[in-house]
Structures are given as C-alpha cells and as structure tokens.
Amino acid sequence: MSKVAIIGCGAIGSTIAKAIDSGLVKAELIAIYDIVIEKCVDLSRSMMRMKPLICTDLECLLINKPDIVVEAASQEAVKSHVPYILEKGVDTVVLSVGALLDPQVMERIREASVKGRSRLFVPSGAVCGIDGLKALSIVGFKKVKLITRKNVKSVDEKSLLNLGYKPSDITDSTVVFKGSAEEAVVKLPFNINVAATLKLATDSEVEVEFIVDPKTPRTVHELIAESEASRIRVIVENVPHPDNPKTSYLAALSAISLLKRLIEERVVIGT
Ligand SMILES: NC(=O)c1ccc[n+]([C@@H]2O[C@H](COP(=O)([O-])OP(=O)(O)OC[C@H]3O[C@@H](n4cnc5c(N)ncnc54)[C@H](O)[C@@H]3O)[C@@H](O)[C@H]2O)c1
Numbered sequence: 001m002s003k004v005a006i007i008g009c010g011a012i013g014s015t016i017a018k019a020i021d022s023g024l025v026k027a028e029l030i031a032i033y034d035i036v037i038e039k040c041v042d043l044s045r046s047m048m049r050m051k052p053l054i055c056t057d058l059e060c061l062l063i064n065k066p067d068i069v070v071e072a073a074s075q076e077a078v079k080s081h082v083p084y085i086l087e088k089g090v091d092t093v094v095l096s097v098g099a100l101l102d103p104q105v106m107e108r109i110r111e112a113s114v115k116g117r118s119r120l121f122v123p124s125g126a127v128c129g130i131d132g133l134k135a136l137s138i139v140g141f142k143k144v145k146l147i148t149r150k151n152v153k154s155v156d157e158k159s160l161l162n163l164g165y166k167p168s169d170i171t172d173s174t175v176v177f178k179g180s181a182e183e184a185v186v187k188l189p190f191n192i193n194v195a196a197t198l199k200l201a202t203d204s205e206v207e208v209e210f211i212v213d214p215k216t217p218r219t220v221h222e223l224i225a226e227s228e229a230s231r232i233r234v235i236v237e238n239v240p241h242p243d244n245p246k247t248s249y250l251a252a253l254s255a256i257s258l259l260k261r262l263i264e265e266r267v268v269i270g271t
Contacts, residue, residue: 002263005031005052005066007081008073009039011244012095014046015252016070016259021047025259027068033061034073058084066090068262070255075099075189086112086120091262093121095255097196098185123258126248127194127221129234131271133201141204142226146181146195149173149211149220154245156190160212163187173213181206190246194221219248 004020004027006013013032020029029047033055034040040054055061058081061069069085070093071077078099085092086109099105100122109120124130133144152160152167160167163176170176177187181199184192188210195208202225218237225232238248261268 002027002067003030003064004028004259005033005061005069007033007058007061007069007071007077008095009034009036009043010072011241011247012252012255013070013072014043014243015241015249016072016255017043017047017050017052019256019259021050023049025256025263027259027263030064030066031055031061033058062088062090068093068259070259071095072255075185079105082120083108083112086118087116089116089118091119091121093123093255093258093262095123095125095193095251097122097125097193097200098189101182101185101196101199121258121262122197122200123251123254125193125197125254126219126236126238126251127197127223127234128236129223129225129232130197130201132230132232133198133225134271136225136227136229136232137202137204139227139229141202142228143207143224144198144202144204144226145207145209145224146198147209147211147222147224148192148194149213149216149222150191151216151219151240151245152212152214154191154219154240155212156188156246159188159191165212170212170214173211173215175209176212177208177210179208181208184208184210193251198223 029050029052031053072095181195184195221236223234241247
C-alpha cells in the first residue's frame with residue numbers, strides 16, 4: 001500500500017488525512033508534520049484507523065520512506081522543504097502554489113526532481129478548467145484573466161492592511177488589487193493560489209483582479225482565456241472550508257482527487 005506523509009495539519013491537511021483514514025484514499029498515512037505540534041496531536045487523536053508518526057522536523061517525516069508527501073502548509077514550507085524531499089526521490093504534491101512562481105524556487109525544484117527522479121504535482125485546487133488551459137497552452141493565449149471575488153472574512157487581514165485597506169472599512173464591493181499573478185502571490189499569499197496555478201498551467205501572462213465583497217457568501221473565481229483554438233470562460237462559486245474561510249473546500253477535495261489518481265487509477269480521465 002502507498003505510504004503518504006503530510007506537512008501542515010490545518011484545514012486542507014486534515015481533510016486529506018481524514019480521507020486516508022476513512023479509506024476513501026487507499027493509502028497508509030505514515031507521518032504528519034506541523035510547526036504547531038498541537039495541530040498534529042489533535043489530528044492524530046481524531047483518526048479512527050491510522051496512527052501516523054507525529055513529527056516536528058522534516059527528517060522525521062521522511063524516516064519511514066513515504067511514497068508521496070503532501071505539502072498543505074505555506075509558501076515558506078514549499079521553499080524550505082520541497083526541494084529536499086524531491087531530491088530524496090519522494091513525489092510531492094504542493095498546495096501552496098504561490099511559492100512556485102519564484103523562479104529560483106522553481107529552478108531548485110526542477111534540479112532536485114531530476115536528481116531524485118521524483119515528480120512534483122500541483123492539484124487544480126480551487127479552480128476548474130486547468131485541463132483545457134493545459135491543452136490550449138500548446139497554441140498559446142491572447143489573454144488570460146482571473147477575477148476573484150471573496151468575502152472580507154475570507155481574506156487575510158494582514159494582506160489587506162498591506163494593500164492599504166482596513167477590513168472594517170470595506171462595506172461595499174471593492175477592487176483591492178489589480179496586477180500580474182507574480183505580484184498577486186506576493187501581496188495576497190494566502191488568498192490567490194489560483195492565480196499561480198493558472199500561471200503555471202498557461203505559461204502566459206495572467207491578469208489578476210481581486211475584489212473584496214462583504215455581501216458574497218462564496219469565493220467566486222471567474223477565469224477568461226482567449227486563444228486561437230477556444231475562448232474559455234469558467235465561473236466557480238466555492239463554499240469556504242468550514243475550518244478555514246480563506247480556503248475553498250474544493251481545494252481540499254481537488255488534492256484528495258489527485259491523490260486517488262496517483263495511487264489508485266489505472267484508467268486516467270482528463271488532461
Ligand atoms: N491550491 C489552491 O487552490 C489552494 C487553495 C486554498 C489554500 N491553498 C494553500 O494551501 C495551504 C494550506 O491551506 P489550509 O487552508 O490548510 O491552511 P491552514 O492555515 O488551515 O493550515 C496550514 C497549517 O500548516 C502549518 N504550517 C505553516 N507553515 C508551516 C511550515 N513551514 N512547516 C510545517 N507546518 C507549517 C500551520 O501551523 C497550519 O496548521 C496554504 O498555503 C494555502 O494558501 C491552496
């Protein structure tokens with residue numbers, strides 16, 4: 001049976017761990033790691049079948065040789081841990097996709113994966129249409145645009161303050177950011193992984209508009225992509241994850257679906 005280890009025992013990491021524990025993903029959860037150890041302990045206590053090793057460092061996470069490590073922690077965790085894991089020959093799933101737009105990080109990841117003969121996987125996350133974008137990237141794009149609308153409660157407060165907005169002052173729909181995907185992942189590191197995923201899937205300039213809307217109960221991503229082969233318009237209306245309103249529930253489900261594909265599927269559907 002495939003052995004999985006998880007970095008980050010928050011909303012996404014815990015949802016994935018529970019999917020393994022329930023047997024939905026046919027794997028063994030061998031280790032979990034979080035900078036806040038209580039998060040690991042709480043998650044481990046909630047498990048019915050699995051008794052993962054609780055780790056406070058990366059060596060511990062790798063000691064029992066996982067087949068797949070899932071990163072569901074932070075951009076910092078990607079930068080400091082993922083190249084090392086790949087170099088050790090372990091396939092890795094990354095959720096904190098924004099980190100991958102840093103060219104130096106991507107270069108280290110590419111080198112490490114060649115050295116370790118391992119692969120990095122990025123789930124579609126909180127957006128849909130990645131299959132079509134990957135296919136269209138063969139002919140290129142005239143335009144790729146992402147318009148994201150989030151409730152103020154789902155937006156990281158510190159990021160908003162850095163953009164010059166006090167959350168309590170936003171009483172109406174307000175565009176708080178317009179710019180490239182590269183700028184978006186730096187200015188809104190906890191809220192705009194989707195922009196990074198689109199950038200990686202299209203290998204094209206991605207215009208991002210981020211709207212804070214106190215009236216929307218959902219996180220809405222509208223993706224517009226124009227190419228000579230197709231015009232794509234996708235609107236995804238996501239329910240916030242019950243344990244972390246900054247994260248869409250779909251992002252956790254997407255990671256579970258990717259794990260099932262990597263571990264179980266003999267017939268693979270979709271690009
Ligand atoms: N790809 C997508 O579409 C998508 C969607 C939503 C969230 N995300 C990203 O996925 C990641 C996890 O999201 P979440 O909602 O579970 O977050 P969360 O805040 O609920 O949980 C993150 C956990 O990781 C731990 N952590 C942070 N840095 C760490 C490090 N360096 N080493 C070990 N543990 C660390 C934290 O203590 C926390 O328990 C975030 O980076 C988030 O931005 C991606």
